Amino acid sequence: MHLSSDETIFWQRGFFKLNGTIVSTWALMFALAAGSMLVTRKLSTNLKRSRWQNLLEIVVTGIEQQIQDVGLRHPKKYMGFLGTLFLFLALASLCTVIPGYDPPTGSLSTTAALALCVFVAVPFFGISEQGLGGYLKSYMEPTVIMLPFNIISELSRTLALAVRLFGNMMSGAMILAILLTITPFIFPIAMSALGLLTGMVQAYIFTILAAVYIAAATRGPRAEPAPTPNTTA
């Protein structure tokens, strides 16, 4: 049973295996970087702009608005990290319409790597915002007794990020494969559309959760207790 794209091996030598996950991850990275480079070659600030620039502007300002709604005060600082997460995950799940493509997030190694990136980014942004002492003090936040529980919650929510994304992506691919052997005509198309929807939702969830964790680390004990919406009532 084809469980993940780790199993299709293109080339191997000794210990290193070039499997489908690595190939599709690099292809996605190349597509994102090359596409953006092509679009941003001639940026225009007046009203006459190319439709690709328009698309990129919509995406970037949308992500910036979402980051600000979560409670991060200067979204441009975190836009590089969070925007890249969202774009990579969204493209990885959108490309399932291409036949013969296995999403690289259907392999636990990719999702674990992304969750580890978030795990490293949270103290990084926290320390850059509050200083080392302030950030470490936030671990003893309600009382000192909560210190082990705060550490455990850091580790477990990283694990939860990885397993949630992996489970959603892998289950979508697996259900499709099973359905293709049972009712190979209309039903797999509906399930594929559902897989696209859950892929986009999971990309959004991953990014928003990363943003919430970073906001909790950078907000500190002094600021407002909950993020308020930017729209006025």
Add this chain to the structure above:
Amino acid sequence: MDNMTLIAIASIVTAGLTIALGSIGPALGEGRAVATALSSLAQQPDASSTITRTLFVGLAMIESIAIYCFVVSMILIFANPFWNHVIAQTAGK
């Protein structure tokens, strides 16, 4: 009943039970979450973006419980270490 049969029976039954029992709780929880979100949307439609975003984040957290059960079930069926060990033993014999 030898080892192999026992492991097979236990794995299959547990895999089925895991996913069956494990999806009851999250389904009930998600139903309640969406119901409350809908009623608060009806009361305050101008906060709809905040409510929708919080609803999605909450649903993802609830859904991950069901995903954990699914992953355990898949491990029991497809990547079962006990089954692999017993298969390797009988193949080696």
